[in-house]
Amino acid sequence: MELTRREFLKLCSASAVGVGLSQIADPRLVAAMEEAAATKPPVIWLQGANCTGCAVSLLNTAHPTIAEVLLKIISLEYNPTVMAASGELAFSHMEMIAERAKGKYFLLVEGAIPTKDNGIYCTIGEKDGKEATILSVLNDIGPKAAAIIAVGDCAAFGGIPAAKPNPTGCKPVSEIVSAFPNKVPLINIQGCPPHPDWLLGTIVHVLLYGLPELDDKARPKLFFGETVHQNCPNYSYFQEEKWAKKFGDKGCLIKLGCKGPMSYSDCPNRKWNSGVNWCIGVNSPCIGCSSDQFPDGMMPFYTALSKDKWPKKDSEIV
Amino acid sequence: MATQRITIDPVTRIEGHLKMTVEVEDGAIRDAYSSGTMWRGIEIILKGRDPRDAGVITQRICGVCPMAHGTASILAIDDAFKVKVPDNGRIIRNLLLGANHLQSHILHFYHLAALDYVQGPDVSPFIPRYKGDYRLPKKLNDQYVAHYLQALEMRKKCHEMLAVFGGKMPPQITMVVGGVTVTPSVDKIASFLWRLREIRDFVENVYLPDVLGVAEVYADYAKIGVGHGNLLAYGGFPLDGAGKEKLFKSGRYIKGRVLIMDPAKITEDVKYSWYKDSTSGKAPFDGMTEPEPEKAGAYTWLKAPRYDDQPYEVGPLARMWVNGDYRQGISVIDRHAARALEAKKLAAVMEEWLLQLKPGEPACAETKVPDSGEGMGLTEGARGALGHWLKVKGKKIENYQAVVPTTWNCGPRDDKGVRGPVEEALVGTPIADVDNPLEIVRIIRSFDPCIACAVHLIKPSGEMKKFRVI
Numbered sequence: 202m203e204l205t206r207r208e209f210l211k212l213c214s215a216s217a218v219g220v221g222l223s224q225i226a227d228p229r230l231v232a233a234m235e236e237a238a239a240t241k242p243p244v245i246w247l248q249g250a251n252c253t254g255c256a257v258s259l260l261n262t263a264h265p266t267i268a269e270v271l272l273k274i275i276s277l278e279y280n281p282t283v284m285a286a287s288g289e290l291a292f293s294h295m296e297m298i299a300e301r302a303k304g305k306y307f308l309l310v311e312g313a314i315p316t317k318d319n320g321i322y323c324t325i326g327e328k329d330g331k332e333a334t335i336l337s338v339l340n341d342i343g344p345k346a347a348a349i350i351a352v353g354d355c356a357a358f359g360g361i362p363a364a365k366p367n368p369t370g371c372k373p374v375s376e377i378v379s380a381f382p383n384k385v386p387l388i389n390i391q392g393c394p395p396h397p398d399w400l401l402g403t404i405v406h407v408l409l410y411g412l413p414e415l416d417d418k419a420r421p422k423l424f425f426g427e428t429v430h431q432n433c434p435n436y437s438y439f440q441e442e443k444w445a446k447k448f449g450d451k452g453c454l455i456k457l458g459c460k461g462p463m464s465y466s467d468c469p470n471r472k473w474n475s476g477v478n479w480c481i482g483v484n485s486p487c488i489g490c491s492s493d494q495f496p497d498g499m500m501p502f503y504t505a506l507s508k509d510k511w512p513k514k515d516s517e518i519v
Numbered sequence: 520m521a522t523q524r525i526t527i528d529p530v531t532r533i534e535g536h537l538k539m540t541v542e543v544e545d546g547a548i549r550d551a552y553s554s555g556t557m558w559r560g561i562e563i564i565l566k567g568r569d570p571r572d573a574g575v576i577t578q579r580i581c582g583v584c585p586m587a588h589g590t591a592s593i594l595a596i597d598d599a600f601k602v603k604v605p606d607n608g609r610i611i612r613n614l615l616l617g618a619n620h621l622q623s624h625i626l627h628f629y630h631l632a633a634l635d636y637v638q639g640p641d642v643s644p645f646i647p648r649y650k651g652d653y654r655l656p657k658k659l660n661d662q663y664v665a666h667y668l669q670a671l672e673m674r675k676k677c678h679e680m681l682a683v684f685g686g687k688m689p690p691q692i693t694m695v696v697g698g699v700t701v702t703p704s705v706d707k708i709a710s711f712l713w714r715l716r717e718i719r720d721f722v723e724n725v726y727l728p729d730v731l732g733v734a735e736v737y738a739d740y741a742k743i744g745v746g747h748g749n750l751l752a753y754g755g756f757p758l759d760g761a762g763k764e765k766l767f768k769s770g771r772y773i774k775g776r777v778l779i780m781d782p783a784k785i786t787e788d789v790k791y792s793w794y795k796d797s798t799s800g801k802a803p804f805d806g807m808t809e810p811e812p813e814k815a816g817a818y819t820w821l822k823a824p825r826y827d828d829q830p831y832e833v834g835p836l837a838r839m840w841v842n843g844d845y846r847q848g849i850s851v852i853d854r855h856a857a858r859a860l861e862a863k864k865l866a867a868v869m870e871e872w873l874l875q876l877k878p879g880e881p882a883c884a885e886t887k888v889p890d891s892g893e894g895m896g897l898t899e900g901a902r903g904a905l906g907h908w909l910k911v912k913g914k915k916i917e918n919y920q921a922v923v924p925t926t927w928n929c930g931p932r933d934d935k936g937v938r939g940p941v942e943e944a945l946v947g948t949p950i951a952d953v954d955n956p957l958e959i960v961r962i963i964r965s966f967d968p969c970i971a972c973a974v975h976l977i978k979p980s981g982e983m984k985k986f987r988v989i
Contacts, residue, residue: 243643250559252971253534254582254689260626261675261688268668277644281531285634285648287960288527294647321812323557325536327528332556361564361579368560394582394689448700448883473687474679477710483686483693483701488575496576501569503695 241273242408243298243306245342246280246352249335250323250362250371251312254394255353256282262397263475270401274408278306281325292326292333299342307404308346310374313355313362314339317370339377348386348407349378352400357389357420358493365497375419386412389419393490396471399424418493420465429461429487430512432469440514449484455511458503460489462512522549525953528556530963532631534583535970537929539963540818543950548959551938551945553929555821555970558793558810565919570596570888570911571696573919577907578690580921581972583626585690586619586681587900588972590755591907591921594896596696599911600886606760607882608698610872611684613756613766614711615691616898617869621718622677623901623967624835624862625726628855629670632964635957636733637663649955654736663732666725673721680714683707698883703876712873719866722859730859734852744851744962746944749773751780751831751927752838753906755899766868767899770841771831777841780826782897782906785922788823791816791931799934821973823930823939824922832940833903833927834966835861854965888914900924902967925973928966941966 246256260267271277277284279295286294298306312335315322320336327333343349351374354360363371378387388407390399403421406413413421430436438444438453445452453459464487472479480487489499521544528538536557542550561580565573577592578585590612597604604612637660638653639645655663678688684701685691693699701707734741754769769780789799794817795809811817823830831837832849836857839845844864845857889911896907903924910918930939938946941963948958 248536250557252579252582252585254579254585257582257689260671261678263675267671267675271644272642276642280644281529281536282534283630284531284644285639285646287529287531287649290647290649291529291531318812322559322810323536324538325529325556327526327538332528361561361576362559364564366563368563369558371559393579447885448695448698449702449881474682475675477679478682478686480686480692483684483699485686485692485695485700488692501572502575503571504569 241276242347243278243302244275244309245278245295245298245306245346246309246311247325247335247338248281249310249312249314249325249339249356250369251353251355253282253311255311256280258394259397259400261474262401265401275307275404289327292328296328296342299345303345305347306345307407308343308349309352310339310349310356311352313359313371314374314377315362315369316372322369336377339374340381343378344381344383344385346385348388348412349374350388350390350400350403351375352390353395354391354393354490354492354495357391358495360393361496387419388412388415388421391420391425391491391493391495392466393495395491396424396466396468396473398471424467425465425491427465427467428512429464429466429468429481429491432467433461433481434469435481439512440516445484454481454484454486456505457486458501458505459486460492460499460502460506461487462506462510463494463499464489464491466491523953525950525956525959527956527959530960530968532634532964533968533970534581534972535968537963537968537970539945539959541945541956541959543953547947547949548945551942552818553821553931553939553942554819555929555973556819557970558820562919562921565916567915569914570599570909570916573907573909573916574694574696577921580923581969582689583969584619584623584900584902584972585688586616587898587902587905588907588921589690589694590616590898591896591900591905592909593694593696594898595894595907595909596896598894598896599892599909600696600889600894601892602697602884602886603760604698605881605884607703607876607880608884609757609760610876611699611701611703611882612694613872614869615681615685615694616756617865617872618677618681618685619688620865620901621722621862622674622681624858625670625674625677625722627858627901627967628726628730629667630674631967632855633663633667633733635961635964636737637667639664639667649957649960651952651955652957659732663729666729669721669725673718676714677718680711680718683711683714695883697886698881700883702880702882703878705878708873708876708878712870715866715869715873719870722862722866727859727863730855734856737852740851740961741848741853742850743948743958744854744944744965745849746832746940747830748849749829749831750837750840750849751826751833751904752841753780753782753897753899753904755838755897767838767842769897771826772837772840773829782895784827785906786825786828787922788825788933790934792819792822793817794822819931821926821930821970823933824927825933828933828935830933830937830940830943831927832966833924834858835901835903837903838899851961851965858967890914900972902969902972903927923969923972925966925969929968929970929973941968
């Protein structure tokens with residue numbers, strides 16, 4: 202009654218559309234990826250104070266498709282959104298993998314970590330008949346991971362659950378990891394949610410080339426090195442001071458609240474949903490969701506940045 | 520015979536953090552306790568902020584149904600600002616919400632629910648899995664697995680379609696008070712339409728037949744997971760500027776009759792929730808609630824919403840029933856069938872809406888933040904009746920409140936001890952093997968729970984005045 206793995210892979214390749222990550226894609230990588238996949242690394246994906254938006258965003262990956270990710274690139278051993286198992290069967294499997302693949306698995310964390318009242322505001326399973334908080338599970342299995350990837354603004358920097366007044370004492374994953382007895386490499390992938398390429402590009406980088414170059418906030422420079430403003434198609438409108446004054450107007454959106462000058466991402470070139478569109482493409486100001494400052498540092502969203510935060514015009518740069 | 524206690528924690532393949540505890544006696548479920556195990560306090564975070572920003576923040580209540588929250592929120596803000604949305608804006612909002620319903624329904628059947636009936640291949644994340652009652656013949660089982668993969672691409676296409684007007688997904692960026700930022704153009708209409716036709720073909724020729732296929736093989740589930748039998752819909756998808764006509768009517772079904780729905784009759788109980796007892800039984804807008812994680816007898820972060828003191832199930836089955844589109848029955852199978860039929864209905868009507876757009880004409884009305892005001896936004900999320908309530912004072916959010924589908928469905932007992940809809944739907948179900956309780960997860964998942972949505976709130980607003988239904 203069961204498909205063999207070979208049969209399943211055949212099914213999978215029949216429906217797959219191609220392999221290769223945009224921007225960092227290189228035909229030689231395809232073969233290398235398949236090779237790396239022969240010993241697919243185990244991945245455990247925990248969810249804390251989250252909304253599952255990061256997981257849904259990952260499902261939207263274009264190249265590779267999510268089926269290829271799951272079947273050829275990683276071995277997704279634990280992810281509450283897609284895994285077949287429930288309850289103890291699921292939770293004990295996660296603990297078993299963390300023990301069996303000690304030092305070899307990747308730990309992905311989506312969502313912030315509530316710490317107030319010992320983290321009681323987010324429990325994710327039961328251990329020995331007692332509820333286990335995301336805080337305790339991260340402390341249990343985090344030190345045994347080969348590397349930890351904090352997926353999305355909440356895990357990387359606290360995000361919305363940690364916004365003022367931070368009712369549950371949410372902390373970013375980095376603050377928990379820094380107190381581990383041993384040093385575990387940590388990568389922050391920002392975005393609310395992150396573009397699937399940012400996460401998968403990072404995973405593939407780790408598998409093929411080791412850790413990517415990170416900035417001082419542990420973010421891969423590859424994706425988060427420049428601001429949205431720098432590469433915005435409305436850049437010339439900004440230079441010419443042609444401002445959009447109401448929604449629907451042509452022009453630079455800065456007076457309608459655009460946070461492009463403060464948001465670090467390659468959205469203008471990469472675009473979203475298989476390259477179909479992005480925020481500026483529908484004349485919406487950037488809300489700055491790809492930032493360690495989101496949301497508090499970007500609000501109010503529809504009010505212009507104070508002039509001292511405006512970028513310099515080309516003519517002002519000597 | 521001794522009572523056995525089964526705890527499923529986490530219940531996976533849903534959105535969010537859910538735990539289910541049931542008591543089994545003489546081979547059947549005697550009692551059930553549904554627990555939401557995560558709380559963030561989004562409404563507390565919203566207080567004191569610019570009211571226009573609520574549409575951005577509340578979409579982050581849930582990454583699976585941001586469109587639903589975005590819609591309810593923006594309707595509440597429009598109402599508080601007293602702004603009239605141009606037709607282009609209304610239609611684009613409907614198209615965005617419809618696109619995410621299609622995405623959500625396909626995702627729910629294939630990627631969240633199907634693995635309770637279909638055996639995936641023997642690789643992670645398809646193993647480990649419960650053993651036992653998988654009835655599909657090998658050939659059919661393999662076909663479902665192939666459709667599981669095809670459906671991954673189709674649900675992705677739904678989001679690509681949504682991004683044509685929405686900018687990106689999840690969450691979309693274009694909805695603002697007064698309409699949408701995007702102006703419709705012929706190329707965008709064509710780009711949306713081309714994708715919609717492909718999705719419609721999948722819904723009619725793959726999704727719907729697959730649901731009926733499961734219904735045939737698991738026919739006993741048309742009598743399992745019935746519950747209280749009360750259904751509630753707020754109504755959604757306005758078809759005219761005044762919002763008088765909607766694709767789905769508001770209403771409720773109880774004791775064999777479809778009756779009108781008055782939002783003023785909604786209250787929330789907290790006796791069994793981790794909040795202080797002092798506000799229990801009041802309208803959601805009437806009091807202050809404080810978390811009390813150690814409260815004796817409580818077992819969840821969800822409250823227990825009631826309409827006129829009665830529990831109600833919400834979701835595609837409820838709105839299709841209230842609307843007169845589906846009246847076969849109330850059960851696990853009926854929930855899946857109504858959801859698939861709703862997808863078919865939506866995909867067809869969205870083509871008509873698309874052609875009603877007027878390219879190049881405005882899609883957003885200008886407006887200003889009022890000094891004070893209040894607004895209500897009622898809509899139908901993929902998972903059911905969703906309402907947001909907003910109060911503005913001194914141009915800031917004074918109070919924000921949401922009563923969401925999964926709180927209706929997965930909430931606990933009320934103060935009188937009457938179980939919530941999912942709890943009630945579980946009671947009486949025979950369990951063949953307590954170590955592999957497939958029956959329990961099949962019933963829970965038929966409701967398509969979304970716990971992040973359900974457990975976002977604890978600080979309801981001040982008194983709620985009468986609001987007009989939008």
